[in-house]
Amino acid sequence: MGFLRFxxxxxxxxxxxxxxxxxxxxxATATVILMxxxxxxxxxxxxxxxxxxxxxxxxxxxxxxxxxxxxxxxVDQLVAExxxxxxxxxxxxxxxxxxxxxxxxxxxxxxxxxxxxGSDISLxxxxxxxxxxxxxxxxxxxxxxxxxxxxxxxxIQEQYDKLLGVTNVVRLAGLSAMILVGLTVxxxxxxxxxxAVFSRSREIEIMRLxxxxxxxxxxxxxxxxxxxxxxxxxxxVLLVALVWGPIQPLLIEIFQMPTAVGAQFFTFVAVLxxxxxxxxxxxxxxxxxxxxxxAGV
Amino acid sequence: xxxxxxxxxxxxxxxxxxGDEPLIRLVDVTVTYPNGKEALINVDLEIxxxxxxxxxxxxxxxxxxxxxxxxxxxxxxxxxxxLAGRDLARVSRSQVxxxxxxxxxxxxxxxxxxxxxxxxxxxxxxxxxxxxxxxIRRRVxxxxxxxxxxxxARQLPAQLxxxxxxxxxxxxxxxxxxxxxxxDEPTGxxxxxxxxxxxxxxLEINALGTTLVVATHNQEIVTALRRxxxxxxxxxMVRDEVGAAYRRG
Numbered sequence: 323m324g325f326l327r328f329x330x331x332x333x334x335x336x337x338x339x340x341x342x343x344x345x346x347x348x349x350a351t352a353t354v355i356l357m358x359x360x361x362x363x364x365x366x367x368x369x370x371x372x373x374x375x376x377x378x379x380x381x382x383x384x385x386x387x388x389x390x391x392x393x394x395x396x397v398d399q400l401v402a403e404x405x406x407x408x409x410x411x412x413x414x415x416x417x418x419x420x421x422x423x424x425x426x427x428x429x430x431x432x433x434x435x436x437x438x439x440g441s442d443i444s445l446x447x448x449x450x451x452x453x454x455x456x457x458x459x460x461x462x463x464x465x466x467x468x469x470x471x472x473x474x475x476x477x478i479q480e481q482y483d484k485l486l487g488v489t490n491v492v493r494l495a496g497l498s499a500m501i502l503v504g505l506t507v508x509x510x511x512x513x514x515x516x517x518a519v520f521s522r523s524r525e526i527e528i529m530r531l532x533x534x535x536x537x538x539x540x541x542x543x544x545x546x547x548x549x550x551x552x553x554x555x556x557x558x559v560l561l562v563a564l565v566w567g568p569i570q571p572l573l574i575e576i577f578q579m580p581t582a583v584g585a586q587f588f589t590f591v592a593v594l595x596x597x598x599x600x601x602x603x604x605x606x607x608x609x610x611x612x613x614x615x616x617a618g619v
Numbered sequence: 620x621x622x623x624x625x626x627x628x629x630x631x632x633x634x635x636x637x638g639d640e641p642l643i644r645l646v647d648v649t650v651t652y653p654n655g656k657e658a659l660i661n662v663d664l665e666i667x668x669x670x671x672x673x674x675x676x677x678x679x680x681x682x683x684x685x686x687x688x689x690x691x692x693x694x695x696x697x698x699x700x701x702l703a704g705r706d707l708a709r710v711s712r713s714q715v716x717x718x719x720x721x722x723x724x725x726x727x728x729x730x731x732x733x734x735x736x737x738x739x740x741x742x743x744x745x746x747x748x749x750x751x752x753x754x755i756r757r758r759v760x761x762x763x764x765x766x767x768x769x770x771x772a773r774q775l776p777a778q779l780x781x782x783x784x785x786x787x788x789x790x791x792x793x794x795x796x797x798x799x800x801x802x803d804e805p806t807g808x809x810x811x812x813x814x815x816x817x818x819x820x821x822l823e824i825n826a827l828g829t830t831l832v833v834a835t836h837n838q839e840i841v842t843a844l845r846r847x848x849x850x851x852x853x854x855x856m857v858r859d860e861v862g863a864a865y866r867r868g
Contacts, residue, residue, distance in 0.1 A: 327749050528730060531690070533720035533795060534747035536713065 409458025551603020
């Protein structure tokens, strides 16, 4: 009961404080929105890049096209020897028939039919080498290159490295921008609450004199900062929800990966926005209250 | 009379009937501010339950510092301040609010919240200490009746006279039924007639058992009432006399 009274008092006072100091409160809320919109954008872009990375990582391996007419025994021997190389997880022989089946399947997945124009086409046989570690691609490629059964080697290591580089740059730039904007937001909230504290200094003085505990004095201000953060977060979540549908095709177009844009990912982004909004609001007001309500002795 | 050694000691009379332990005891208290100024110098003082004390002295004599010590807004640089036997320097910051509920304070400028009615101003002091709603509903009208403000309960401070505002401030100071009420220049902003009315109210509150410490420059009231007078000058206690008149050092 006591706690409920305290909570009720704190929430009501925080709401009153927000409203009385509305220009500053709204300005602080707007900066929270700016920060959270940036954060959402960053998380969505990083989500896309990461799922792209994860996809490529799963595919990083070495594909080796075999010379025509290789005897089944020679294939078996090649598979056995390549499997024994360090860094190799598994080796799969893909026959020309299997390669054709996969091609047809790929077409079918896109809702198309493979048209060969009536001619009988034949694909190359190959081996697909899966690696235990993407870093082993170079040494495995080199070993395969020396074998006469192998005509050509392809890897997607280069693509992976490029994407990893882009992801790292985005991460770094995004995090730096987030830290800068985050500090600005905390600063804005510190100032908003500072003004609130000053404008209610008479009230605070009376509260102290009549024996209000520190919690009763401080928490309404902290709650007020959290209110700025929460309102900003709710607004941002609504904004993201609004654009979530329209940006889906764009994201799939850019990243070629549907994994980053599912409903589960939206929930993650929404929870992240709400948590960051609340924490930033609380942090800003806590700093302000600590600095300005450090009561006498 | 500016020498601390020439202090006339108080007669530990009426209050001693109630109990031996003083409600407030200052033992060799000195307060030195960071700039080196000594606001109080070697002050010894005992206030017993039920006492009515006038604290007098010119501006800068140390009255406000003494009040700040009593409400634990400040601690003594040296010496000890006890409230009901409890050393105030040992009261942790997290416990100061409990202590302050035992001490009511009123000021010359009333310090009412201008956007709250009289009733709300008094209730506020209970709300911020987490008092239950039914207690607030029960206590506030009683306190307003005690100070004679039942009819003004719904008015804002700006709609009240100075005397009425001071009554509202007194009602607020009494919400926790404090053992002691400290009034810092309670008549300073009031005309003489209204000032007397406030003093009458303070006497009634004292008669109900609350200890009163009234800091004042009002010679007429101090001299007329002949209560215990504690005089400070330049930080030293120069007089502590029962039944005394106001006297300039």
